[in-house]
Amino acid sequence: MYSKTLVKLIDYAIFPAVLLVFVKITAIVFLANYMGASYNVEGFRLIFTTPAEYIEINTYSSLFMYIAVVAGLIWVVVKAHIFHDTHISPRLSARLLEMDMSELIEATEIIFSQAFVWLSYAWITTIIFGFQAYFGLSSYLLFWGAFTVTILSSAMLLIDLEKEIITDRKSFEPDSPRKPKVIKFEEIKEEILV
Numbered sequence: 205m206y207s208k209t210l211v212k213l214i215d216y217a218i219f220p221a222v223l224l225v226f227v228k229i230t231a232i233v234f235l236a237n238y239m240g241a242s243y244n245v246e247g248f249r250l251i252f253t254t255p256a257e258y259i260e261i262n263t264y265s266s267l268f269m270y271i272a273v274v275a276g277l278i279w280v281v282v283k284a285h286i287f288h289d290t291h292i293s294p295r296l297s298a299r300l301l302e303m304d305m306s307e308l309i310e311a312t313e314i315i316f317s318q319a320f321v322w323l324s325y326a327w328i329t330t331i332i333f334g335f336q337a338y339f340g341l342s343s344y345l346l347f348w349g350a351f352t353v354t355i356l357s358s359a360m361l362l363i364d365l366e367k368e369i370i371t372d373r374k375s376f377e378p379d380s381p382r383k384p385k386v387i388k389f390e391e392i393k394e395e396i397l398v
Contacts, residue, residue: 209317212313212317213317213320213321216317216318216321217321217324220273220276220321220322220325221325223272223276224269224272224273224325224329227268227269227271227272228265228266228268228269231264231265231268231269232250232261232262232265233250235261235264235265236250236252236261239257239260239261241257241261242254242257243257258341259340259341259342259343262336262341262342263342263343263346266329266332266333266336266342266346267346269329270326270329270333270346270350270353273322273325273326273329274326274353274357276322276325277322277323277326277353277357280315280318280319280322280361281319281357281360281361281364283308283310283315283318284315284319284360284361284364285360285364287308287309287310288309288310288312288315288364288368289309289310289311289312290312290367290368291367291368292309297309312368315364316365319361323354323357323358323361326350326353326354326357326358327354329350330347330350330351330354333346333347333350333351334347334351
């Protein structure tokens with residue numbers, strides 16, 4: 205009924221969503237108490253008495269939330285450029301295997317699925333920051349900083365995607381060392397029966 209890719213994307217999206225909500229709520233509560241803001245609690249809502257306090261706390265808590273997004277993006281970019289199974293250096297691969305840390309090496313499907321999820325959250329939060337800045341609920345500096353970091357992260361992941369496409373294309377060239385050797389069934393049968 206559901207595709208495996210969609211189920212994996214949903215699975216990869218759960219942790220970042222919970223993390224971002226947790227960081228935003230924790231930052232709001234911490235900053236409200238740290239800054240000594242006056243607020244009332246009504247159910248699950250904090251109602252600030254002055255708009256200036258709300259804007260300041262919203263901006264800083266959004267900054268903390270975006271830092272969590274950037275941490276996830278940095279981890280995915282590092283995995284894409286360093287620990288990607290298609291272009292990891294043999295020396296690093298051997299060292300990771302020696303240190304029993306070979307689980308850091310990730311397959312293309314996993315890296316690009318996680319990259320899609322983290323980039324989606326980065327773009328969604330950046331767009332939300334833009335709307336908040338436009339309506340005066342947050343600082344424009346936060347929006348432009350998030351926009352710059354999101355553009356750079358997208359570019360880094362596109363560079364890795366380009367490497368992956370070039371690597372795949374080279375593996376199908378006639379004289380490529382990466383070209384998989386075609387083994388005929390007769391050869392396997394002869395080796396097994398001998």
